[in-house]
Amino acid sequence: MPAQRTPDHPPSAGTRELSEAGRRSALLKAGALQNAILNSANFSIIATDEKGVIQIFNVGAEHMLGYRADEVIDQVSPSDLHDPMEVTARAVVLSTEQGTQIAPGFEALAFKASRGIEDIYELTYIRKDGSRFPAIVSITALRDDAAGLIGYLLIGTDNSARKLVEQQLNEAVAAAEKANLAKSDFLSSMSHELRTPLNAILGFAQLVESGTPALTPPQKRSIDQILKAGWYLLDLINEILDLALIESGKLSLSVEPVSLQEVLMECRSMVESQARQRSIGMAFPRLPAQSYVKADRTRLKQVLINLLFNAIKYNRPSGHVSVECAEPTPGTLRISVRDTGAGLTSEQVSQLFQPFNRLGQEGGKEEGTGIGLVVTQRLVALMGGEIGADSTQGVGSVFWVEMALASAPGLALEITAEPPRLEVADGAAMKTVLYVEDNPANLELVEQIIARRTNLRLLGAADASLGIEFARVYRPEVILMDINLPGMSGLDAMKVLRGDPDTAHIPIIALSANAVPRDIERGLEAGFFNYITKPIKVGQLMDAIDAALVISVQRIAGESPQDNT
Structure with missing residues (x-):
């Protein structure tokens, strides 16, 4: 009687797990894996002990760094192969981030990995011959169930190709920006240069048109053509100048x-x-x-x-x-x-x-x-x-x-009650404040603020040219200057006033919506006595005016004013 055949049964889940674990164990023990790691020429693989001393230095590391394995094993740390200044800089950054002192050596490289965080960093490797190359290095802590931390594994790759591409891209972008800036600067310069002869052409053509004796019909037609072409050319110059300023990033706006x-x-x-x-x-x-x-x-x-x-x-x-x-x-x-x-x-x-x-x-x-x-x-x-x-x-x-x-321009700090008017003694001299501002709403607001002081009066000018003329005629004690004005800017107007002996002593306070810190720094560096940003804070504005009045009086009296900064 033939032997009875045992039916096939699929392996149980437990049996399958044991077989998979066995395959993993066999793979880990296999010399093929170790040989692949040690003989990889594309990656530098360096293993250290827990103190950071190199124990394994594969073929890829030898090719990248120029050392033989026996020259570094048990002798140096991976930090000794990096640019020491970069290692120190990394230690400083980590010390600041962690709030604890980190030594500028292997500790700086392994700090995160030692805390169970896989770390990837970019530093410069130094070859045996002294040449350098940028590298990306991944560092991982090696741990044993019984012994705990037993070392670190560092896998590195040469980053020269990517850095070269980045450098070429940055150089191309810089060259394009430089070319664009040069073009814009050229257009801006040429636009200004063209205005001078054009001013003469249009000016004298208008004089001829309105002069005596009256022009003959052919002469009138010729002058009309000159004026028409001249005004058209002026429009073209203005548009090119605006476009150049926008493209170069030099156009300043006050929103x-x-x-x-x-x-x-x-x-x-x-x-x-x-x-x-x-x-x-x-x-x-x-x-x-x-x-x-x-x-x-x-x-x-x-x-x-x-x-x-x-x-x-x-x-x-x-x-x-x-x-x-x-x-x-x-x-x-x-x-x-x-x-x-x-x-x-x-x-x-x-x-x-x-x-x-x-x-x-x-x-x-x-x-x-x-x-x-x-x-x-x-x-x-x-x-x-x-x-x-x-x-x-x-x-x-x-x-x-x-x-x-x-919303309508108003005060940054809402005033719940009308502040008292400050009265001055009979016979006290009125002080004049000139406000150069093209926005009527802003001018009216400051006018209401100044009206609360019976010893001050306000003059308003809608553009820089008129403001300069008012300053020369009325000699105000203080000038408030908007930065973005039609035609001439507040900065340029201040330079004109500073260059005139009759107005050079007058303190000028910038009053602008340009509130970026760098704008404020530039304004103060340019020579403004103070820089007040909109929306206006009444107390801040009046304190600035009072301080400027003191300086103005001292300058008029020939005294040496105190530092206002």
Whole structure:
């Protein structure tokens, strides 16, 4: 009778675990694994004892570092193969992070690994011949169940190729930035240089136009052409200068609450004459007096005027331009400029903000550069806003700008009760404070603050040129100066005042929304007596004015003023 066959059964889970453990044990004991590690030429594998003395130094380490294994085993630590200054720097950083003193040696390399944290660091290896190369090293603690910490394993790889690529990339970026900066500086310099002869051309042409005897019709046409070309060239220079300043990062903005109603009124007065010449009707919205947006006042005007001029220039005869305001989302105000021109195709709309792209208008009767909208877009972005356009052929276009809404400019510290007015003795001399500020709301705010002091009076100037003239005529005791002013900046105005013997002694306090620490440092380094940031703190402003008054009196009396810093 044939023997009965025992049916096959799959191994149990326990049996499978034992077999897998057996395979792992066999793998770990196999000489093949040890040989692979010790003979790997692509990675340096170094093992140390618990004190950090090298015990294993594989073929890859020999190739990378130039030492034979017998030259380092039981003799040196991996820290001896690194740049000692980098090892010391690592020890300092770790000591600061951990709040404990860490020795600048192997302890600095193994500190994290000794605490059970696998560590990867970048340091420079030094070969036997003294040459160096950057390396990435992973260090892990080796532990035994019975003995605990028995050493460390360091696996390193040559990082030269990646560092070379990084260096080449950084050099390429630096070269591109340098070239871009050089281009922008050149454009800026040339723009300024071109203004001088252009000023003479336009100035003398206007004198000839308005002089006597009256021009003959041919002469009048010639002068008109000179003036037309001259003013167009000036617009081109201004646009190139703005673009160069933006690209070089040198354009300084003062983003603060700006009254949109005031700005729109000023823009309307500047474009209405051109609209009348072309029989273009205009409509502006009625806004609440407290409609404020976060913007640089001068640059917001530039943006809106550019959009309005374009709406007039590219409109149909006897067309219409309307300005509309709405809140598309809470906290945001959209200002739209709508025209009744020929409109644009979807392809033209997609190309609107490309430099020097006039969308096929190069041969048209309207002059242009293709820069204006690019400058406008970048100015809006710098002020934290958005710009866009929608257009329908045969109907017209609408260009819109969205800006963040803002509260009316006020005091940083709310005043719950009206502070008492400080009275002065009869016959005491009034002191004059000159405030150079282009934002009427800010000027009014400071005027109300100064009005609480009966010994002070305030003069206001809307731009730097007028401020310089007022300073020379009225000789104020103190000058408050905004930094970002139309035309000449507050910094440049201060240099002019410092260079004039009649105004050099007057303390000048910067009053600006530029509150970045580096801006404040630059202002003080440039020579401002003090630098006050907006929103204004009444106490801080008045303390600064009082300190400046003391210095002003001392300077006028010929005394040596105390250090105000």
